[in-house]
Amino acid sequence: MRSALALLLALAVPATAANVRAPVPVAPLARLAPVLTAALAAPTLARPTLPGAQAPAPVLPASLSPALAQVLVARAAALPAVAVAAAPAQAAEAPAKALEAVNAVLKGVTPESLGAMSDDQLNAVGGLILDAMQGVKPRADAAAVAALSEAAAGRLKPLVGRPQLERSVYKPANDRHEEEIEVRGLPPGARLGRTDGSEVFRHYTTAEGRDSVLAGGGLWNGFVSYIQRSSGLWRKTFRGLDGVFLTKPGVSGDVVGVPAREFPRYVDVRLPAGLPLVELEAGRIFLVPLPARTRGWIADLYRRWASGGEVSPTYAKAVAELDAEGGPGPELALPVTVVASGDAK
Structure with missing residues (x-):
């Protein structure tokens, strides 16, 4: 008579790819x-x-x-x-x-x-x-970036066609400095649309940034909001217009705020289809809306304060403003398909 163990072994089903549940x-x-x-x-x-x-x-x-x-x-x-x-x-x-x-x-x-x-x-x-x-280090996750960009675009939609709210944050005592103005809203003529996946955009960057993109790291969300400037008169910072800034091939970096002396490289890329896209200046400046990154030193000061530590009066205003904005922002990488790269001229 067969033992119970032998019977169990005889009835056992071999573990094959067809019957092993993932x-x-x-x-x-x-x-x-x-x-x-x-x-x-x-x-x-x-x-x-x-x-x-x-x-x-x-x-x-x-x-x-x-x-x-x-x-x-x-x-x-x-x-x-x-x-x-x-x-x-x-x-x-x-x-x-x-x-x-x-x-x-x-x-x-x-x-x-x-x-x-x-x-x-x-x-x-x-x-x-x-x-x-x-x-x-965060991955260039298309689904995550798309979800966060949709949320950011949702905050911008009610601003389309509405007047800007401006607040002077620094009035110079002489004409050697520019007046600093904070703006809430969209610039006149700004349009909200979506990427189609085929259009080519240009992103000016540093040599290190170009290498990161070519290695598959994607485009990082920026630290600075959209800025308009009238040299010698005023500088307007549009709070809330943050994310990944792009232009079109053939547009010089010098005319869109990214001069070649600071951003000597470029990458031409295609974006995932269906992303929100804000055209801030017709044919020249485009934005994939996302939260802004926070520079490491100010994030460290903020964390020190948030944990009950002392903050120098020199940086108290910066910490308070960051808290009013919701605290430090994330590092986000927007996945792209690289079409070309080279030196800015």
Whole structure:
């Protein structure tokens, strides 16, 4: 009589490609949820005094706001049970680091617009948030960038055709300096459209930037908002017009604010189809709207303040302005197809 073990072995089905079930992919949102749940349940975070405030009062830094993290946790709870059950344990992050990653990647996104994103969009941006938490250089993720660009474009649509709001932030005492003006709105004639995937754009950059693009790193969101200038008279900075700036082949960098002495290289690229695209100056300046990056030194000063540390009066205004904007912005890479590259002339 055959033993029970022999019978089991005889009945066993060989493990072949046809009958082995592939593991269920783990949704980034499912991996993110327990980390954010722990961060939201952590003891009260530091509430420092806002730099430069006339009536100092403790405030919760914008980078530590829980609102967006709460939306992500709620949406993760609605994911299929198998995706949540399969999620591997994620290394615990400090609450401040976890919340800052959420608010940086999603800078400018409202809880309402975040809640309206599809599961696919949330998983795409969730992957970038996980990268930010772990200090990993972000990937050129087309789906994530598209979701964030759609959110940024949604904030611009109500501004089309409306008057600009201008505020003088620096009036020079003599004609040796330009007046600094802050603008909210779109320049006259600006148009919102979409990329078709076939049109070629030019991006002026440094030698290092060109090498990064050629290596597949994509185009990085910029640090500086769109600027108009009348030399010797005024300089207008359009707050909220941030992202990846482009022009057209044949347009000199000197006439679109990126002189060859500072940006001696160029790449000609095609963009993914369907992205929001703002034409700021007809045929000359185009923008894929995205949150702006924050320079490392000011982000470090902000984090010092947000954790309860002292900030020099010299930088108090910069820290306060960054907090009013929502805290430090993300690093984002827009994937592109390179058509040509060369030296700027």
